[in-house]
Amino acid sequence: MDTTETARFVTALRSRILAGELPDGARLESERELALRHGLSRTTIRAGLQTLEASGLISRRVGRAGGSFVSLPTGDSVANSLQLVIGAGGISGPDLMETRLAIEPMCAELAAERMGKDGLSELSDIQSEMVSAMRVVGNPSNRQRFLTANARFHLRIAYGSGNAALAAILRGLIDPIEKLIDDPETLGETQLRELVRAHEAICSALQDRNGPRARAVMRKHLQAHLALNGRY
Amino acid sequence: MDTTETARFVTALRSRILAGELPDGARLESERELALRHGLSRTTIRAGLQTLEASGLISRRVGRAGGSFVSLPTGDSVANSLQLVIGAGGISGPDLMETRLAIEPMCAELAAERMGKDGLSELSDIQSEMVSAMRVVGNPSNRQRFLTANARFHLRIAYGSGNAALAAILRGLIDPIEKLIDDPETLGETQLRELVRAHEAICSALQDRNGPRARAVMRKHLQAHLALNGRY
DNA sequence: CGCATTTAATGGTAGTACCAATATAGAATG
DNA sequence: CATTCTATATTGGTACTACCATTAAATGCG
Numbered sequence: 001m002d003t004t005e006t007a008r009f010v011t012a013l014r015s016r017i018l019a020g021e022l023p024d025g026a027r028l029e030s031e032r033e034l035a036l037r038h039g040l041s042r043t044t045i046r047a048g049l050q051t052l053e054a055s056g057l058i059s060r061r062v063g064r065a066g067g068s069f070v071s072l073p074t075g076d077s078v079a080n081s082l083q084l085v086i087g088a089g090g091i092s093g094p095d096l097m098e099t100r101l102a103i104e105p106m107c108a109e110l111a112a113e114r115m116g117k118d119g120l121s122e123l124s125d126i127q128s129e130m131v132s133a134m135r136v137v138g139n140p141s142n143r144q145r146f147l148t149a150n151a152r153f154h155l156r157i158a159y160g161s162g163n164a165a166l167a168a169i170l171r172g173l174i175d176p177i178e179k180l181i182d183d184p185e186t187l188g189e190t191q192l193r194e195l196v197r198a199h200e201a202i203c204s205a206l207q208d209r210n211g212p213r214a215r216a217v218m219r220k221h222l223q224a225h226l227a228l229n230g231r232y
Numbered sequence: 233m234d235t236t237e238t239a240r241f242v243t244a245l246r247s248r249i250l251a252g253e254l255p256d257g258a259r260l261e262s263e264r265e266l267a268l269r270h271g272l273s274r275t276t277i278r279a280g281l282q283t284l285e286a287s288g289l290i291s292r293r294v295g296r297a298g299g300s301f302v303s304l305p306t307g308d309s310v311a312n313s314l315q316l317v318i319g320a321g322g323i324s325g326p327d328l329m330e331t332r333l334a335i336e337p338m339c340a341e342l343a344a345e346r347m348g349k350d351g352l353s354e355l356s357d358i359q360s361e362m363v364s365a366m367r368v369v370g371n372p373s374n375r376q377r378f379l380t381a382n383a384r385f386h387l388r389i390a391y392g393s394g395n396a397a398l399a400a401i402l403r404g405l406i407d408p409i410e411k412l413i414d415d416p417e418t419l420g421e422t423q424l425r426e427l428v429r430a431h432e433a434i435c436s437a438l439q440d441r442n443g444p445r446a447r448a449v450m451r452k453h454l455q456a457h458l459a460l461n462g463r464y
Numbered sequence: 465c466g467c468a469t470t471t472a473a474t475g476g477t478a479g480t481a482c483c484a485a486t487a488t489a490g491a492a493t494g
Numbered sequence: 495c496a497t498t499c500t501a502t503a504t505t506g507g508t509a510c511t512a513c514c515a516t517t518a519a520a521t522g523c524g
Contacts, residue, residue, distance in 0.1 A: 004476065018319045030505065041478040043275075046506085047282050054286030055316060062506040063486030072320040073313065078404075081305065081313040082397075084287060087250045088304040091397045098338065099397040106334035165314075165323045165331040169401060172310075236507065262474065273509040278475085294475040295517025470521065476514080483508075491500070 005040055009048040017057055017070055028058065028068040056080075075168025082172025096177050101222050103170055104154065108202060108218035111160035112211040119160045120207055126153045127199055134192055143182075146192065151178050153199060157206075157218075181225060194224065237272055241280040249289055249302055260290065260300040288312075307400025314404025328409050333454050335402055336386065340434060340450035343392035344443040351392045352439055358385045359431055366424055375414075378424065383410050385431060389438075389450075413457060426456065 002008045016022050028034065031049065035042045049068055052058045056077035058068045085091055111119075126149050133146040151174050158167040181187060198221040205214035234240045248254050260266065263281065267274045281300055284290045288309035290300045317323055347355075358381050365378040383406050390402040413419060430453040437446035 006476075018316075020321075032505090043477060043479080047278070047476085049506095050279050050282040051286040054283040056313070057316070057320075060506065061486090062484070062504095064502095064504045065487050066485080066505045068506090072322060073316045074322050075317060077313040078310065078317055081288070081309040084250075084289070085305045085307060085310055085396075085400070088289075089252075090304060090306050095395045095397050098342065098395050099401075102334050102338035102398065106330065110330065163327045163330050164317075165327045165405075166334065168317070169331075173397075238507075264474090275508060275510080279507085281475095292475065293517085294515070296471095296473045297518050298474045298516080300475090466524090468521100468523080470519105472517100472519080474515100474517080476516095478513080479511085481509085484506090486505080487503090489500100489502075491498100493498075494496085 005044050006047040006051070009038060009040065009044065010051050013048065013052060014055075014057060017052075017072070022070045024070055024072045026070045028070070030067055075164050075171065078165075078168040079172035082169065083175065086172070086176045093180055096173055096180065097222070097226055100170070100173055100177060101219065101226070103166055103173075104158070104222060105215040105219040107158045107161040107163070107166050107170065108206070109211040109215040110163060110166075111157045112206050112209050112214040114162045115157075115160035115206060119156070120203075123153065123156050123160075123203060123206070126156060127196075127203060130196055130199065134196060147178055147182055150195070151175075157202070160206075195221075198224070237276050238279040238283070241270060241272065241276065242283050245280065245284060246287075246289060249284075249304070254302045256302055256304045258302045260302070262299055307396050307403065310397075310400040311404035314401065315407065318404070318408045325412055328405055328412065329454070329458055332402070332405055332409060333451065333458070335398055335405075336390070336454060337447040337451040339390045339393040339395070339398050339402065340438070341443040341447040342395060342398075343389045344438050344441050344446040346394045347389075347392035347438060351388070352435075355385065355388050355392075355435060355438070358388060359428075359435060362428055362431065366428060379410055379414055382427070383407070389434070392438075427453075430456070 002011055013028075022028070029037065031042050031045050034040075034045045038045065049058060049060065053060060053068075056071065056073040059071045060066070060068050086096065115123075130146055130149045130153065133142050133149060155167075155170060155174060158170040161167065198217065201217045202214060202221065205217050234243055245260075254260070261269065263274050263277050266272075266277045270277065281290060281292065285292060285300075288303065288305040291303045292298070292300050318328070343351075362378055362381045362385065365374050365381060367374075387399075387402060387406060390399040393399065430449065433449045434446060434453065437449050
């Protein structure tokens, strides 16, 4: 394996990073120094660093105090690659909804156990925002406000689950899903009102710290979406 | 945004790919031609292609009929970035198990509805492999055989769900999880036998095309793991 | 026709030079 | 002394040239 010099350099540096030898935020040597140390040209070093940067393992800044800095990958990179695959059409609409249906009830259950007071109040703020946006949802910009707040509502619960993996996955799904469901035909005023009501029930279950109920209500809420336009 | 020439080139080419303008497998112009067409140096073009390759959007081959080829990202890139984040310690052990608990029951339910005859027979082959490996599980190499087959069992069901997103996610989780649970203390012969029994029940539910039962049995199976060593 | 050889095209690597951004050291100034 | 401006050093970003290694196609030969 690792036929090229660049690939060798990448795997070497990547394992040092993942092994924790280079802590988060650590500054690597300059490209010129790395080239000398590894007996490679700056060209090759730069190619390797480019790859590592694209993987989210380092970030680079120019300038005197600049250089390459270790940045341990977070859920962001998962969300990004998920969005890439979806954007490329590698995952169908029904797949998205099914995945959501797998993830979010679990998020709700965990959030009921773990979400703090501030998180819950943030959630009810978002809920108020949705209610106020709904009043004039005929206005296109308000419809957008409504949908954005809806996404934030679900994301906030995922964060509230305290589970980085679940949150990252939902973050990757939510934008494509939002575009998928934004259809005035199937998502009219009646449905929006129903949606707000469901959110109310979820909030209440979370405040009661009732995990199973939160899970059940969330599940029902999502399945209602699925039923709206049977096949996406 | 896109302060550097490289970044500009990357975003331009990426959107062309995601827009479907460049179909899967399409061959890009050579680096020298791209440089001319974009009025950039080959250096910059190469930097951009390096990034796109790391994102899984293109692959490159040397040689006369070589070049850069569009490769629409698949679940692999999601699995990879998931493994990167986990490898960097960005996701805890309990997070992993909870995510698994969210994903796999859904996989089982869908697989019960969608898995074909060949898939089911593959599954029972894997099951036989596990049974035969279990007989001499004291032997370390056989223990490895057993665990590998176990992973394949769960992955096969995820594929059988026909849902690319769920399969990709489990693929990213399974290796780290396998290492996590491979503890002779908590996973002794008694537990292995119990595990095989659970797999048997899952197989049977799938063959009966009983989705809800498949979901329930899978869920119970995973929760047994969780209970084994309460906190990972 | 079939096989070996040559040739041409590609990405990979090296090296040099210079540019642009930016933190730091130092000088000028109040 | 404090502040502000200026020079400077260090860094990544880009350009250009040259050559190598790999690979498939074109060519030649038997």
